[in-house]
Amino acid sequence: MKSLSEPKTYRIKSFGCQMNVYDGERMAELLGAQGMSAAPEGGDADLVVLNTCHIREKAAEKVYSDIGRIVKDWGRDDGSAPLIAVAGCVAQAEGEEIMARSPDVRMVVGPQAYHRLPGMIEKARHGERVTDTDMPANTKFGVLPDRSTGARTRRAPSAFLTVQEGCDKFCTYCVVPYTRGAEISRPFADLVEEAKRLVDAGAREITLLGQNVNAWDGEDDKGRAVGLDGLIRALAALPDLKRIRYTTSHPNDMSDALIAAHGEVDKLMPYLHLPVQSGSNRVLAAMNRSHSAESYVELIERFRAARPDIAISGDFIVGFPGETDAEFEDTLKMVDTIRYAAAFSFKYSPRPGTPAATMDGQIAKEVMDERLQRLQAALQRDSLAFNQASVGRTCEVLVERKGRKPGQWLGKTPWLQSAWFEAEAAIGDLVQVELLAAGPNSLEARVV
Ligand code: SAH
Ligand code: SF4
Ligand code: F3S
Numbered sequence: 001m002k003s004l005s006e007p008k009t010y011r012i013k014s015f016g017c018q019m020n021v022y023d024g025e026r027m028a029e030l031l032g033a034q035g036m037s038a039a040p041e042g043g044d045a046d047l048v049v050l051n052t053c054h055i056r057e058k059a060a061e062k063v064y065s066d067i068g069r070i071v072k073d074w075g076r077d078d079g080s081a082p083l084i085a086v087a088g089c090v091a092q093a094e095g096e097e098i099m100a101r102s103p104d105v106r107m108v109v110g111p112q113a114y115h116r117l118p119g120m121i122e123k124a125r126h127g128e129r130v131t132d133t134d135m136p137a138n139t140k141f142g143v144l145p146d147r148s149t150g151a152r153t154r155r156a157p158s159a160f161l162t163v164q165e166g167c168d169k170f171c172t173y174c175v176v177p178y179t180r181g182a183e184i185s186r187p188f189a190d191l192v193e194e195a196k197r198l199v200d201a202g203a204r205e206i207t208l209l210g211q212n213v214n215a216w217d218g219e220d221d222k223g224r225a226v227g228l229d230g231l232i233r234a235l236a237a238l239p240d241l242k243r244i245r246y247t248t249s250h251p252n253d254m255s256d257a258l259i260a261a262h263g264e265v266d267k268l269m270p271y272l273h274l275p276v277q278s279g280s281n282r283v284l285a286a287m288n289r290s291h292s293a294e295s296y297v298e299l300i301e302r303f304r305a306a307r308p309d310i311a312i313s314g315d316f317i318v319g320f321p322g323e324t325d326a327e328f329e330d331t332l333k334m335v336d337t338i339r340y341a342a343a344f345s346f347k348y349s350p351r352p353g354t355p356a357a358t359m360d361g362q363i364a365k366e367v368m369d370e371r372l373q374r375l376q377a378a379l380q381r382d383s384l385a386f387n388q389a390s391v392g393r394t395c396e397v398l399v400e401r402k403g404r405k406p407g408q409w410l411g412k413t414p415w416l417q418s419a420w421f422e423a424e425a426a427i428g429d430l431v432q433v434e435l436l437a438a439g440p441n442s443l444e445a446r447v448v
Helices: 018-033 057-073 088-094 096-101 114-125 176-180 188-200 228-236 256-264 281-286 293-306 325-338 365-390
Strands: 009-014 047-052 083-087 105-109 130-132 158-162 205-209 217-219 225-227 243-247 271-273 311-318 342-347 394-402 408-412 418-422 430-438 442-447
Touching: 009 018, 018 047, 018 088, 018 114, 018 158, 018 205, 047 057, 047 088, 057 083, 057 088, 083 088, 083 114, 088 096, 088 176, 096 105, 105 114, 114 130, 158 188, 188 205, 188 217, 188 228, 205 228, 217 228, 225 228, 228 243, 228 256, 256 293, 281 293, 281 325, 293 325, 311 325, 311 365, 325 365, 342 365, 365 430, 365 442, 408 430, 418 430
Parallel strands: 009 047, 047 083, 083 105, 105 130, 158 205, 205 243, 271 311, 311 342, 418 442
Antiparallel strands: 217 225, 394 408, 394 430, 408 418, 430 442
């Protein structure tokens, strides 16, 4: 391959969890600091980064079909293909295999190595194919350009801030401990600084992110040991920051202080995403979840005691190896007990290298389909009921975007519901509304 001129435009596509969205923004800032700019919508790009997810088979396979489409659709005016980089969790999990399967890929870069992209691009444009899936001891965060307002790619009122990364839990079905590495917490001072910059750039809401966000710990500005609740309290002191959220938590890392913060910190939104995966203690043990159905229910009760209106959300897996009909019924019972405001549910997907992939009793696809349908019907019933119970409430919504009709806006309630209303407003406004009518996915509102 002959050398290419320096890439001037980039496009980044992020898949998977919110942490990938955050990484995608940091990559955009990094490329921006190198003098590159985002390719215009629909236009061609010199560099395409696929920021991938490996959590389920479908998500991982998508990469390969996307690469084919990029080569076909996003070629440059002179007929050459863009430089293609595969980043994210598929890059970490499959590494060189991607190079072998896709000759068009020039770079493979793991989630802990993307701060080294500029050097990789330089090699790639001179014809090398470069893979970097190192998990260096000095994390990317120390080396990435700081989040000066100028480099920010978009000024959304709601921003993500990764505070914790990695996972030491090793649930037997899950790839994350392998793709993201061991649990680390970013330093308190760095996070406060980054939060300030996000707020200066227009953020009114910050969602603190981590694969096990509630495992975050650090030392505050006075050298005291603090947990996530301490970080939340420090961020709540930023005057222009109006809302704080955090996700995803693990039941075993929950502290009394974090529960208490929900009753004490006004800016901490009444919403908790706490995955349970199954309602059966035998399945939970086989999953290596290290909590029981009972301890989970008790934990939720404590959150509800601290903040009675808190919206609970969760994740579920149906068809884990060996799951019997009766064990699946236990999951439905869990749903009936908790009454989730929102939830994500998935069919078990065997992932290469995880213990569950080789367990006996893999469940037939038809059985999983049927269980997923029943579970989702129950979850939808409850989210509709939660939304209906909100009708008549007056609350603040954070305006996120325009609606389809003129004068119509979409905002988020404190309970993370989407609410539509008509008014004079602007993105980033906090508007007082009354909730008028509910559907399963959104509410109608009017300004009060
Ligand atoms: N750290 C978080 C999120 C992990 S990934 C947590 O512990 O909850 C998000 C969700 O994907 C998980 O909660 C789980 O429900 C689902 N998931 C993970 N691995 C899966 C697999 N192999 N098959 C199906 N769903 C899976
Ligand atoms: Fe995966 Fe379990 Fe870690 Fe969540 S806690 S990331 S499900 S291993
Ligand atoms: Fe997917 Fe990696 Fe997130 S596997 S869910 S992108 S941590």
